[in-house]
Amino acid sequence: MPAFAADSAQDFVDKAAVGGKFEVDSSQLALNKVQDQSIKDFAQMMIRDHGAANTKLQAVAGEQKLKVPAALDAQHQADLDKLKNGQAPIDPAYVDMQRKAHDEAVKLFEDYASKGDNPALKTFAQQTVDTLKMHRQMIEKIAARQDSITGATTPAVKTDNTPNAAALVPGANSFTEAQAKSRIEGAGYTNVSKLAKDDQGIWRGQATKAGESLAVGLDYQGNVVASK
Incomplete structure (x- = not known):
């Protein structure tokens, strides 16, 4: 995933919208392809919280006459395709992508909340960043627990000792x-x-x-x- 940092109002909207859409799309996909119940619960929360944030961003950006991208960028689409094409369960891949996504989102929103050039979007960033930090804390705890379970979330692919x-x-x-x-x-x-x-x-x-x-x-x- 590309590193996020916003320089202008439109830049912030572009990156926040793409990141938010990726959160919802990847989590909707994960609901049917992850095994661990705590990860399913997290995915459900992402759909709810980021869905609400995406709707709010649409409204604020519209008021500011800024365009909101409707599609993912190439890198996020590639990450989504990896989840879509991956063999279930995809717990490790989804958790890893969520960790990276929330690191990037927290940085993006913190930077804009502090240095943003549009007051309305700056307020939106300030109101949203604490939720993103909570998400990041949750996924880090899930990741730590997953790392302590060797082979439990993703069973080994069965082979007959021939190259596969x-x-x-x-x-x-x-x-x-x-x-x-x-x-x-x-x-x-x-x-x-x-x-x-x-x-x-x-x-x-x-x-x-x-x-x-x-x-x-x-x-x-x-x-x-x-x-x-």
Whole structure:
């Protein structure tokens, strides 16, 4: 996702509208593709809160004769497509995107609430930023809990030890090396070593299962695939 910082009223409206739409669209999609109930509850809250904020932004921007984009930008659409095309459950991917989205939203709204050039939009930013901070705190707690559960939210992809590159989904991978190792071990592998993230965001390394040494991969969704 692109970093957000607003320089003008129209710039703020563009970025706030796109970010808000992404929150609603991704959360509507997540309702049917995540497994953890707390994440479903969070997604429902995003639909409600960001839906209300989007409506308010439309009204304020309209009063200020500013245009509100109706579609996502290319990067947010690509992120949404990753969720749409990802194999359920998509808990890790959705949580990761929500963490990034709320970091960006809080910065955007804090900056405009402090330095905004349009009084009406500045008031809107000031009234909204605390809710965004609450969302960020909630998703960080969910993420911390998810990180402590190895392999519980996204089951490993079943393989027959033959290469299955199609099962690994390229994309921005937020797993640290330690988390990647833990996920792979949670899928039943031992002696996990030589982990390195490739240019597609996939962690690759060596591991042992059933006495056999295998090449293993972990994508941003938490899918684990092995090959000889």
